[in-house]
Amino acid sequence: MQRNFELRKVGLGVCGRDYGPPCAHENACVRCPFLRVDPAQKSRLEEIHANLIDRLAEAKQQGRLGEVAAIETTFAAADQKLQVMREAAARTSIVGLGMPSIRRTIGRSSEMTF
Template sequence: MQYPTPPSAIYPAETIEAHRAFIARRLRPDPAQRGRLEEIRDNLIARIAEAEREGWLGEVEGLRVSLAGADEKLMQLDARLHRRSSEVFLGVPSIEQTGARDLDASRHVGSP
């Protein structure tokens, strides 16, 4: 029986990691899961402290990468919330501006 070729044998590790990072950025966090993301972040911080205390340097590095991802997702949620709550000026004139223009036009309707 022949096993499929692992991706690491076909592509360099940097390409695989870049692809994973791209996919992770494309996934949008659900605002309802903010509390869960905060729990994950807090747990990662505790695990990093434990790994540093025990001298597990490889584990520390991996956990820091995960912590950076959790922080990024929380920042994405904050940015999305800010975008939804902020006003956007679309260039539409106000009532006062349109009313003034209509009054000016009515003055010129009957004049030669």
């Protein structure tokens, strides 16, 4: 059973697809909607995102339209995953709720009278 979980680990996090079928996305994990990015890999994903900007400019400059379309798709997926990570980080901030006050119960006593 543990082996199944080990097979789901990928460079940026964990693959959430079913255990039986092979990867339909040919391991293009950045584009895959099943990728759950590990927060520790955020800087790596940001590097990939920045690299895609450079690759997109180069592909446009050289007129490689098929590559432009593929890079734009990957760029949009990486951008979306980064946005989800930013939103998750904002939701998990610690909020101070204060300390509740303990009041004496009125009309009750721990002393017993007979």
